[in-house]
Amino acid sequence: MKMVLTPEQKQQLEQMHNTERDRRVCDRIKAVLLASEGWSPTMISQALRIHESTVARHLSDYALSEKLKPENGGSQSLLSDTQTMQLIEHLTEKTYFHTRQIITYVKAEFGVSYTVSGMNKWLHHHGLHTKSPKVYHIN
DSSP, rough: OOOOOOOOHHHHHHHHHHOOOOHHHHHHHHHHHHHHTTOOOHHHHHHHHHHHHHHHHHOOOOOOOOHOOOEEEHHHHHHHHHHHHHHHHHHHHHSSSSSHHHHHHHHHOOOOOOOOOHHHHHHHHTTTOOOOOOOOOOO
């Protein structure tokens, strides 16, 4: 796919590439820039060490909507807004040391089942985390 960019667009993409910290976004920018310089998707995939279908998707995403960030939207929460607020309030009052303890509480309180990774993602999304016990030494 031949990508046609104006000099201003190229300069903007170069600037974004220099300041971007997410390697995935940088790969998308490089794919677009290289395609605009006449590189084939095969050559781009070899240079970036990513699959050729990934290059094609990156170029298509940029051509259709100038998408550079890998935002996929995620999934819907299993808890309602009310349940979410109740759980956040509960977690600010009670300390859990293991994610499985929170999962057990959520299952008992709301009848909703989470996996450990699912609950960790939920906690992270809401700015929460399980607490690790601290060891204090007396001198």
